[in-house]
Amino acid sequence: MRFTVMIPTFNNGRLIRCAIRSVLRQTHRDFELLVVADGAPASTALIVEKFAEEDPRVKLLAYEKGERHGERWRHDALQKATGEAVCYLSDDDFWFPDHLAVMSHLLTKADFAHTRHTSIVDALHVRGYAGDIRDRDIRQLMRKTKTNIFGLSFAGHRMNAYGKLPEGWSPAPADIWTDLHMWRKWLAAPGIKFGASSMTTGLNLPAMRRREMSAGKRLTELRMWYEIFSDPYLVAGLRKTMPKTQDLVTLAAVATKANQLRARKPTLKEALHQVARALR
Incomplete structure (x- = not known):
C-alpha cells in the first residue's frame, strides 16, 4: 500500500524535524510526505526543503495563512496526493518506526482507522487513551459530545x-x-468500515500542557523523548506496560520492563508473534 503522509504546520518551527525524521525511518517505505504549511515562516520552509533535497519523497506545499488551522489547505493537498491511503502527523509529535506498517494492515480492511493515542504527560508519566472507534457507543460519544479518543497523529x-x-x-x-x-x-458517512489497533505506534506531547514552556525548552524535550524512544526495547517496554484503562503509567516502569526485555532478548520469531497478536 502506498501512503501519503501529511504534516500540517504553522508556527512550531524546529519541532518539525523530529516529526519528519520519524516518517523517514518508517519500515514501510512506500510513501510520500506532504508538509502543508499554513502561513508558516520562511525558516520552516528552509527546514523542510533541506529534507526534500536529501529525500525526494518529501514535498513542501506552502500556502498563505488560512482560516482557523488551514484545514482547507489539507483538502487542497489531498487533491495532489498520490497515495492509496493517508496518515496524518502533527508537527510536534512523532511515530515509532512501525506506525505505517500497522496502519497498512488496518487499512487493508477498513476505510478509516486509528492506533492508540498515547501522550507524554510530564517527565514521569505517560497515558494511553482508551476507546475503539469500532465501538458504536464510542462513535455516538464522538458525534454528540466533545469527546475525542485519538488525535491527528494516530x-x-x-x-x-x-x-x-x-x-x-x-x-x-x-x-x-x-x-x-x-x-x-x-x-x-454511510457505509464506512472502521478499524483500530490498541497498539501504541507513536507519542503525542500535548501542546496545551506545555504553554508555559519556551520554544527552546519544548525543542529540547521533544528531542529527548525522540532519542529515548529510538530504543526498540523502550518501545516494547512501553507497549507491554500500557493498561487497557487510561491510568497513568510511570516511565520508570517502562524502563524497568525494557531492561527485562533487553536481558531476555526475545527471538525474532517471538517478536514477530507479539506484533501479529497486537494487530488482531
Whole structure:
C-alpha cells in the first residue's frame, strides 16, 4: 500500500524535524510526505526543503495563512496526493518506526482507522487513551459530545473513501477541535468500515500542557523523548506496560520492563508473534 503522509504546520518551527525524521525511518517505505504549511515562516520552509533535497519523497506545499488551522489547505493537498491511503502527523509529535506498517494492515480492511493515542504527560508519566472507534457507543460519544479518543497523529484513511465524503477537510467551528470536526464527517458517512489497533505506534506531547514552556525548552524535550524512544526495547517496554484503562503509567516502569526485555532478548520469531497478536 502506498501512503501519503501529511504534516500540517504553522508556527512550531524546529519541532518539525523530529516529526519528519520519524516518517523517514518508517519500515514501510512506500510513501510520500506532504508538509502543508499554513502561513508558516520562511525558516520552516528552509527546514523542510533541506529534507526534500536529501529525500525526494518529501514535498513542501506552502500556502498563505488560512482560516482557523488551514484545514482547507489539507483538502487542497489531498487533491495532489498520490497515495492509496493517508496518515496524518502533527508537527510536534512523532511515530515509532512501525506506525505505517500497522496502519497498512488496518487499512487493508477498513476505510478509516486509528492506533492508540498515547501522550507524554510530564517527565514521569505517560497515558494511553482508551476507546475503539469500532465501538458504536464510542462513535455516538464522538458525534454528540466533545469527546475525542485519538488525535491527528494516530489516524488514517483510504483516499477512495475520502473522495466519497460529502465534505472533506474544512474550517472547524470555534468550539470544536479541528480533528474531531473531521472525524465526525467520517462518523456521519454511510457505509464506512472502521478499524483500530490498541497498539501504541507513536507519542503525542500535548501542546496545551506545555504553554508555559519556551520554544527552546519544548525543542529540547521533544528531542529527548525522540532519542529515548529510538530504543526498540523502550518501545516494547512501553507497549507491554500500557493498561487497557487510561491510568497513568510511570516511565520508570517502562524502563524497568525494557531492561527485562533487553536481558531476555526475545527471538525474532517471538517478536514477530507479539506484533501479529497486537494487530488482531
